Amino acid sequence: MAFITLLDGDRQNLIPVTCYGSGTEYLEHLHISVEENSSHGHGPSGIAFREDRPFWCQDFQQNPATLPWRSLASRFGWQACAALPLHKNGAVIGTLNLNADAINAFDDIAQNLLCQLTIDIDHALARFELESERRQSLKMKTLRVFMLELITSELPLPDILVNVVRQFEQLIPGSMCSIMLHDKDNKRLRLGAAPSLPTSYITTLDCMPLSPDGGCVNAVINGVRTIATDIANDPNWGKFRQQAKEMGIGACCSEPIFSASAQILGALTVYHREPFQPSESDLQLLETATHFLAIAIERKQSEVFMRKLSQAVEQSSNAIIITDLNGTIEYANTTFSTNTGYALHDIIGKKPNMHKSGKTSRATYADMWAHLGRGESWQGEFINRRHNGEERIDLVRVSPVREADGRITHYLAIEEDITNQKNAQARIESLAHFDVLTGLPNRALLDERAQRALRLAEEDQATLAVMFLDLDHFKNINDTLGHNLGDTLLVELAQRLRAVLRRDDTLSRLGGDEFVLLLPGANRESAKKIAQELMRAINEPYRIGSHELNVMASIGIAVYPADGMDFETLCKNADVAMYRAKQEGRNAYRSFTQEMQAYSTRYLQVLNALRQAIAQEQLHVHYQPQISLISGDVIGAEALLRWHHPELGNISPAEFIPIAEESGLILQIGEWVLRVAVAQAKKWHQLGLDKLIIAVNLSAVQFRHAGLPNLVMQILKEEDFPPQYLELELTEGVAMHDPQGAIAMMNSLHERGVRMSIDDFGTGYSSLSYLKQFKAYKLKIDQSFVRDISTDAEDKAIVSAIIGMAKNLGLQTIAEGVETAEQQAFLREEGCHEAQGYHYSKPLPAADFETFILGASAA
Numbered sequence: 001m002a003f004i005t006l007l008d009g010d011r012q013n014l015i016p017v018t019c020y021g022s023g024t025e026y027l028e029h030l031h032i033s034v035e036e037n038s039s040h041g042h043g044p045s046g047i048a049f050r051e052d053r054p055f056w057c058q059d060f061q062q063n064p065a066t067l068p069w070r071s072l073a074s075r076f077g078w079q080a081c082a083a084l085p086l087h088k089n090g091a092v093i094g095t096l097n098l099n100a101d102a103i104n105a106f107d108d109i110a111q112n113l114l115c116q117l118t119i120d121i122d123h124a125l126a127r128f129e130l131e132s133e134r135r136q137s138l139k140m141k142t143l144r145v146f147m148l149e150l151i152t153s154e155l156p157l158p159d160i161l162v163n164v165v166r167q168f169e170q171l172i173p174g175s176m177c178s179i180m181l182h183d184k185d186n187k188r189l190r191l192g193a194a195p196s197l198p199t200s201y202i203t204t205l206d207c208m209p210l211s212p213d214g215g216c217v218n219a220v221i222n223g224v225r226t227i228a229t230d231i232a233n234d235p236n237w238g239k240f241r242q243q244a245k246e247m248g249i250g251a252c253c254s255e256p257i258f259s260a261s262a263q264i265l266g267a268l269t270v271y272h273r274e275p276f277q278p279s280e281s282d283l284q285l286l287e288t289a290t291h292f293l294a295i296a297i298e299r300k301q302s303e304v305f306m307r308k309l310s311q312a313v314e315q316s317s318n319a320i321i322i323t324d325l326n327g328t329i330e331y332a333n334t335t336f337s338t339n340t341g342y343a344l345h346d347i348i349g350k351k352p353n354m355h356k357s358g359k360t361s362r363a364t365y366a367d368m369w370a371h372l373g374r375g376e377s378w379q380g381e382f383i384n385r386r387h388n389g390e391e392r393i394d395l396v397r398v399s400p401v402r403e404a405d406g407r408i409t410h411y412l413a414i415e416e417d418i419t420n421q422k423n424a425q426a427r428i429e430s431l432a433h434f435d436v437l438t439g440l441p442n443r444a445l446l447d448e449r450a451q452r453a454l455r456l457a458e459e460d461q462a463t464l465a466v467m468f469l470d471l472d473h474f475k476n477i478n479d480t481l482g483h484n485l486g487d488t489l490l491v492e493l494a495q496r497l498r499a500v501l502r503r504d505d506t507l508s509r510l511g512g513d514e515f516v517l518l519l520p521g522a523n524r525e526s527a528k529k530i531a532q533e534l535m536r537a538i539n540e541p542y543r544i545g546s547h548e549l550n551v552m553a554s555i556g557i558a559v560y561p562a563d564g565m566d567f568e569t570l571c572k573n574a575d576v577a578m579y580r581a582k583q584e585g586r587n588a589y590r591s592f593t594q595e596m597q598a599y600s601t602r603y604l605q606v607l608n609a610l611r612q613a614i615a616q617e618q619l620h621v622h623y624q625p626q627i628s629l630i631s632g633d634v635i636g637a638e639a640l641l642r643w644h645h646p647e648l649g650n651i652s653p654a655e656f657i658p659i660a661e662e663s664g665l666i667l668q669i670g671e672w673v674l675r676v677a678v679a680q681a682k683k684w685h686q687l688g689l690d691k692l693i694i695a696v697n698l699s700a701v702q703f704r705h706a707g708l709p710n711l712v713m714q715i716l717k718e719e720d721f722p723p724q725y726l727e728l729e730l731t732e733g734v735a736m737h738d739p740q741g742a743i744a745m746m747n748s749l750h751e752r753g754v755r756m757s758i759d760d761f762g763t764g765y766s767s768l769s770y771l772k773q774f775k776a777y778k779l780k781i782d783q784s785f786v787r788d789i790s791t792d793a794e795d796k797a798i799v800s801a802i803i804g805m806a807k808n809l810g811l812q813t814i815a816e817g818v819e820t821a822e823q824q825a826f827l828r829e830e831g832c833h834e835a836q837g838y839h840y841s842k843p844l845p846a847a848d849f850e851t852f853i854l855g856a857s858a859a
């Protein structure tokens with residue numbers, strides 16, 4: 001039997017690698033060492049190996065060298081043996097052994113023959129080595145060429161990876177390969193290619209988290225070659241061992257793929273169905289392949305990156321250009337072309353100023369070049385112009401582009417179209433400073449301008465006028481003709497006012513029909529002249545749609561520095577002056593005076609005091625008797641308010657009633673008077689004065705309030721007082737201000753049985769036609785006519801005319817302010833029914849009135 005041994009990897013034992021002849025089972029348990037100090041190291045093979053000489057053992061059972069193997073050899077009948085060293089490249093690598101069944105089996109001829117044979121085997125081994133090296137280098141060359149072609153191909157990465165795997169499977173016959181990629185972001189494996197592996201195994205690998213385990217996962221986590229020669233018994237193959245077994249995978253070798261910057265990109269793995277020890281050449285192939293794979297993966301990834309980058313640049317909503325150092329455009333993206341309106345081929349080679357509008361300041365360009373000159377980035381705004389002439393505002397960021405050595409070679413400009421943003425900003429600014437309807441400055445801008453104008457006036461010791469302008473009864477126009485018409489009117493009014501003013505003047509609208517004017521340099525006289533011109537412009541009729549409107553306004557003037565040093569005071573005083581203009585008949589202008597100041601201070605004082613007057617029981621009602629001129633009897637009483645304030649003293653209703661009316665307090669006060677007067681009258685009725693009429697004044701505000709009839713009825717009901725003994729006095733002016741409304745309200749009260757009289761008659765220009773329709777039963781002749789009837793023929797005539805007219809209309813008459821017997825005589829003669837005045841009695845507290853009336857009836 002012949003066999004060959006080779007030195008094992010640990011260089012300790014000789015391992016039989018091939019044998020021939022009978023009795024080869026002998027080799028199964030054979031242990032041959034090359035170690036000198038091993039008991040199995042002094043046999044024929046050990047000596048032949050160590051001493052590099054043939055060892056002839058002509059008697060196996062007797063030769064001391066074969067002692068450890070004698071009993072085994074006797075079982076196979078070996079009587080002699082020989083061991084001859086085998087060489088590779090001059091070094092001993094193993095032995096050629098022959099076991100014979102006869103003592104002295106190796107004679108000289110046999111020994112020569114065997115020596116010759118080992119020389120032939122040495123040669124064969126050398127050739128073998130060369131051949132394997134040749135084959136390995138061929139494989140390597142094939143792999144390199146293949147990989148190079150792939151790397152330079154346009155194939156997408158997945159196809160490249162599949163091709164590599166297939167090629168590898170050819171280079172290592174019987175293998176199945178996979179390429180797994182490292183998904184860094186998600187810390188997982190991603191399948192690159194594994195065309196020969198079972199699908200279920202691939203599914204397991206793909207997306208596998210990178211937790212330590214055998215095979216490619218370990219190669220990717222730790223970046224080390226990982227070999228499992230026998231997966232079934234590999235301790236590192238924990239949870240996948242069973243699966244590998246089921247898939248028929250017995251061994252694997254994974255080689256990590258490193259990027260140029262030593263990042264782990266993935267792993268190339270070679271699987272075998274059976275346990276397998278990869279050869280050196282297999283490992284070399286693996287290593288080489290992973291180098292090329294790294295290039296391929298990185299290249300494709302950077303291609304993808306570059307593609308993404310160029311797509312991002314190309315599709316960016318911002319315009320992007322790259323210029324050389326002279327500013328000549330070398331690259332422009334589509335957005336630049338769209339924004340400028342020029343075709344790309346018209347842009348390249350030109351300078352970005354091809355779309356300048358000429359409106360960007362020189363300083364802006366100079367600033368940009370100064371920054372770029374210093375190698376710094378610059379950001380600013382350009383007003384550009386599109387090919388079609390349209391203007392646009394671009395926010396531009398220009399940065400130098402540097403080479404690796406820091407040299408600036410280009411400029412990169414990113415232009416963002418901020419036209420809409422700018423417009424919106426301007427609009428917001430405009431909304432913040434201008435009135436939307438008229439486009440006039442609003443309060444905020446007025447304040448700003450006023451502060452500036454006041455500063456200048458102070459510096460120049462100049463005057464400045466502030467005007468408050470308010471339309472008279474503008475609310476009526478809005479209410480009757482609608483807000484749209486009202487708005488149109490305001491716009492036209494604003495234009496007219498603006499036309500009167502100078503450029504430096506500010507006309508602002510505070511809202512509604514309130515305008516404030518700021519007239520730098522204007523003194524009181526010139527402000528009055530301007531006010532006159534404004535009034536003239538305002539009073540011109542307005543033609544709006546089918547309507548022709550006449551509008552009036554009241555203007556108040558305050559002048560710096562006489563009427564105030566600050567804007568707030570000037571405004572307040574101009575407002576006071578305007579209020580005075582309104583009070584004094586409207587459609588007028590008034591310039592502020594100190595008297596107005598005093599008035600307005602008093603006004604506020606009274607108003608504040610009035611708010612607490614009812615609660616603090618400062619108000620009282622006095623009653624003035626009304627006398628029949630026919631019988632001389634007291635037939636009624638007019639309820640008149642009295643207010644005694646602890647500090648301000650007695651305040652006349654002539655002063656506080658208008659304040660109550662303006663502030664709206666009159667509704668509350670009027671209701672209180674009505675209730676008190678009706679309750680008092682009820683008491684007098686119960687005392688037997690059951691024909692006594694109680695007259696109560698109604699203010700215009702009360703009269704216009706829709707709830708008045710119900711309120712009156714409710715009070716009458718509460719006091720259980722018959723309506724026909726209540727007389728509501730309404731001034732002629734109020735009735736004539738809105739005759740239709742007055743008619744409706746009077747009708748409503750009349751239907752409820754309440755009497756109406758028209759107070760201060762003769763002062764309000766009543767039209768006869770309306771008078772006829774008013775459901776009044778009495779006219780009260782104003783005391784201004786009565787006062788002078790004894791001396792003034794005209795007043796006499798007026799009073800006679802009123803009495804005559806009333807008679808014709810079937811109305812009663814009462815004269816107020818009768819102070820003398822002459823007046824009484826004249827009135828009686830003219831047929832006036834009743835009279836009231838100091839001639840009979842002043843207004844009296846309830847108790848005094850009682851005394852008066854009882855005394856009168858006793859007389």
Ligand SMILES: Nc1nc2c(ncn2[C@@H]2O[C@@H]3COP(=O)(O)O[C@H]4[C@@H](O)[C@H](n5cnc6c(=O)[nH]c(N)nc65)O[C@@H]4COP(=O)(O)O[C@H]3[C@H]2O)c(=O)[nH]1
Pocket residue numbers: 624639640641652653654657670673697698699759760783816817818819836837838839843
């Ligand atoms: N010189 C003179 N004056 C006389 C004579 N007889 C009466 N008077 C005064 O003339 C005013 C008549 O009241 P009026 O015209 O309704 O004018 C009233 C009325 O319009 C208003 N008023 C008074 N009380 C009320 C009230 O309760 N409600 C409303 N809405 N207005 C009231 O205040 C105005 C002033 O009231 P008073 O100061 O009380 O003034 C009263 C009265 O005291 C006279 O012979 N000579």
